[in-house]
Amino acid sequence: MSSTTYIKELVATHRQGYALPRAFYHDRVLYEYELGKIWRNSWIFAGFTCQVQKSGDFFTFTIDTDAIVVIRDGEEQVRAFHNICTHRGTLLCQEDEGSMRAFVCPYHQWTFSLGGDLVSCIGMHEDIDKSELGLHTLHVEICEGLIFVSLSPSPPAFEPARELLTPMAKAQKFEEAKVACIIDYEILANWKVVWENNRECYHCNVNHPQYIKSNFDIYEGNNVSTRIQERLQKSLARSEVAWDFEGSTISHREGGLAAFPDADNDIWYSASRTVLSEGYESESMDGKRVAPLMGEYKNASVGVLRLRTLPNFWNHSSCDHAVTTRLLPAGLHLTKARVIWLVHEDAQVGTDYQLDKLTPFWQLTSEQDWELCERAQRGIHSTAYRPGPLSKIREYNLDAFIRWYIRQLV
């Protein structure tokens, strides 16, 4: 049986409107297939331009076993390469991040420019054609300070994503931000389990006591009382009066989650701006600001900018800080998550912001989610697991995620 036929038969076991069958979380053949069809074929969020400010600055990461390095080259361009030598494959940069003048392979000192050209390979015979031995280049797109890379030789069009994301993200000015904190997690769950968790707030009420106080995500469908509707309308009215930045529209004016992804139209990117609850200026533990205003914001009343791209990125940006989650598959049952906190580039730790005020809100929320993901994964291990129905009221986005996912496979 060809692998395509095999995948089609697997997909046929899925029942519309229900969770995915067990094999989708346990089958190694499918996992390898996903790597090819999704992870090596999409735009992958890598990090922020402010992480590679100067020529030679780099950071590294790994998609399953594919080692990647993102670097700012000698012409101020952000570039991305497979982080391996073209001689015998040795890992070039071992550090998470750093700065260098050129890529020098530690094994035999093959030397590549910051633009990936092989400039020296002393010890090789003379008729070596250096021009054929440059680093393997990845496609890169920059959008409002976000760096996306693609391992595909012919990635999908990026422009539609840019057109949607740019006006929404512009005011936050990620390119004038700096990293305040990074926390890396290993989640013992398939990457899809993590997305499924992210795509519904049905679980929030009990599991995210901090988060639900600040947001209206849980108020959808039959959940919404008149009192809540009034609270939401008041927040909307109060917020918009004060807004005067580029792209200052509340795109999502209801409770609940904005619809994403749009499986039927293969749309893998989205942005929305929502209001915060009364008393909340920022997604922090007490709702107070935890850092100086970012970007074009002139006051705190800007709600929350939310960005997402599949298969690996979401972001919540308050007036004063931005929190980003980047997912990377590290095995069939292992997902690496990096959470990045950004603040204004001029903000000084200790005086302008305190880490113990900045990070707890999303650190707690993230860790609450990872625990749920691991527990879900453990249960799905059971051979008795049968996919249950998804709530049409609270899990429409999870259903959309599954439909998007299946469209990528077939």
Place this chain on the structure above:
Amino acid sequence: MSSTTYIKELVATHRQGYALPRAFYHDRVLYEYELGKIWRNSWIFAGFTCQVQKSGDFFTFTIDTDAIVVIRDGEEQVRAFHNICTHRGTLLCQEDEGSMRAFVCPYHQWTFSLGGDLVSCIGMHEDIDKSELGLHTLHVEICEGLIFVSLSPSPPAFEPARELLTPMAKAQKFEEAKVACIIDYEILANWKVVWENNRECYHCNVNHPQYIKSNFDIYEGNNVSTRIQERLQKSLARSEVAWDFEGSTISHREGGLAAFPDADNDIWYSASRTVLSEGYESESMDGKRVAPLMGEYKNASVGVLRLRTLPNFWNHSSCDHAVTTRLLPAGLHLTKARVIWLVHEDAQVGTDYQLDKLTPFWQLTSEQDWELCERAQRGIHSTAYRPGPLSKIREYNLDAFIRWYIRQLV
């Protein structure tokens, strides 16, 4: 090649009267096949009714990756369920044991009665049929306080087992016992290696210095001197004079192990009562009693009740305490063993019994066995391993185990 054909070809490599070939301990396809044909098709010993005394009391365990929960429901019935939510498969109970009023899934608060019915799933759309979304139920049989479960929709008949076990086990009154101690082990060996170890006492003489002093198991076939025969006869005579409880017969009057299993008749359950050596009232380090008398016993001279069921249970019960071993496969090369010490429910630790007197005898004996099992498994890893002949005198039960096992496969 179909998996049935594959298994048949594997079985054909086994030579009657010899140990099993290497593939039986290393082949993942076979291991998965065993899980289906044996572990998800048999009666599995789970624990004791005294572990779930009150409504809502539960304990959990895992057969390979199948999470199970045993609980006493609102009508005082012992029930067993797959320990996963019928919504998206999340593990329901994470603890080893505890007590609850209802199953509440931590993810989205779907709530199930103690009898497994879905009673609440707020947030789901209206036309959900709750009656189809109850927990996945397992068959349960209780026999003299022992709880057996089966993952099979149509498990084998339990009544023959009950008919044999009940009269033998009755006097011990497990249902009026309590747990004094539980020790959990992870044995780096295939589950069959652990059974093979259990089914012969050929290894006892050197490896179990404590055990052999108290029992006549090692005296079989050509091993038995006249002096030993006399000792055995004396113990038999002395014991029976004093016996006056229900089922008080010595069923196994010779040295050596009682025959088990009966492969030719597919009999997977057995019980016997044996005498102890002179000076032994209990299977303890010095032979003295280590707890108050259990069940219907009026004096200590009751020998040892022994129970076994395949594929995962054996028990040695003295006049004053009962020691049970429960095996569970946790991987091709990993077996989880739980050893449970029971005493009379009224016995008080510190006054009526001391753990350091109660547990050493079987803790030592068990750990001696696990070490042998791991060493056997390591050797069988060698590609040079060829199954050797089994002793007709000392390994007849091991041979019977192998024949029973193969009958389950084909």
Place this chain on the structure above:
Amino acid sequence: MSSTTYIKELVATHRQGYALPRAFYHDRVLYEYELGKIWRNSWIFAGFTCQVQKSGDFFTFTIDTDAIVVIRDGEEQVRAFHNICTHRGTLLCQEDEGSMRAFVCPYHQWTFSLGGDLVSCIGMHEDIDKSELGLHTLHVEICEGLIFVSLSPSPPAFEPARELLTPMAKAQKFEEAKVACIIDYEILANWKVVWENNRECYHCNVNHPQYIKSNFDIYEGNNVSTRIQERLQKSLARSEVAWDFEGSTISHREGGLAAFPDADNDIWYSASRTVLSEGYESESMDGKRVAPLMGEYKNASVGVLRLRTLPNFWNHSSCDHAVTTRLLPAGLHLTKARVIWLVHEDAQVGTDYQLDKLTPFWQLTSEQDWELCERAQRGIHSTAYRPGPLSKIREYNLDAFIRWYIRQLV
């Protein structure tokens, strides 16, 4: 597809003069195939006769999962056996090394003579044929104190290796040495990565600052200045004047590595003697002697004897000590390396030699190599890895290794 066809198709993906494709370092089918075609079919270096000086002395090791024991028997012969009982496969000797009077299986006390004969199996039925149940014997060859074993029933001819190695190795007198130190390593790399590292000194210049001072290995092809040539000639001239031991010829009179293996003629063994740089009497940190003279040497000016056999042995012997590396595969991505330091058998630690003078030179060099190997392996994990060209000047031996390797497979 048969496994032979599969391997042939894999081999066809290799391009002459280039590194091996990714699958050669990641494919489990190929790894198993290598175990059969190479590791269970070749002469494997096990250790030294001086490690089993007295009758009953033994040491153990494992080739993938095959447990081996080497022992000196009652007739002073060095023997090798599969380290498993012929009854039920239990590992016989669990220790790395030791001494015993007979093999006694800990499980059921089956007892084998030091020559591997089953001498006792009390408890077995009478018609057991003990002569058929001796330990599984390996072929053994001793050559100048080096012990080689083969798991093959019909190993390749050893005599050509002996003819070449004996005259070169004789003067070192390994059989009159003793072990001064053993360090065991686990390298997270396929065994071929370790050999590829060993077969070129292209990486030495930057990575082995200690090693390159003492040797002329890096001076090959376009790398060699007139000044270096003069230094080499001076060392050659100075050395040879002083040499008066058996086999005292400098076999390798150029810079760079001696050619090995000879893939076209299936030659898996080699020996050479090279000179050391001026100021170096021994491969030590400061070039000074670190132990009393070994073997037939009458002064320190003997250069370095170098021995190698595929698939698992290399040795550098100075006038005063000998350093041996033994490789063993322990998994697709795991290689065990043992480094053994020998000195004259009469040398006393503390007075005649100090471990902190003896071991650093090769301990550092080895550990530098293992780190490079692990880094190479990590990079090769990338699906973007494409084998690069091998230097005709600096990697001719690596190319020869690959050609030798492929000849073994097909």
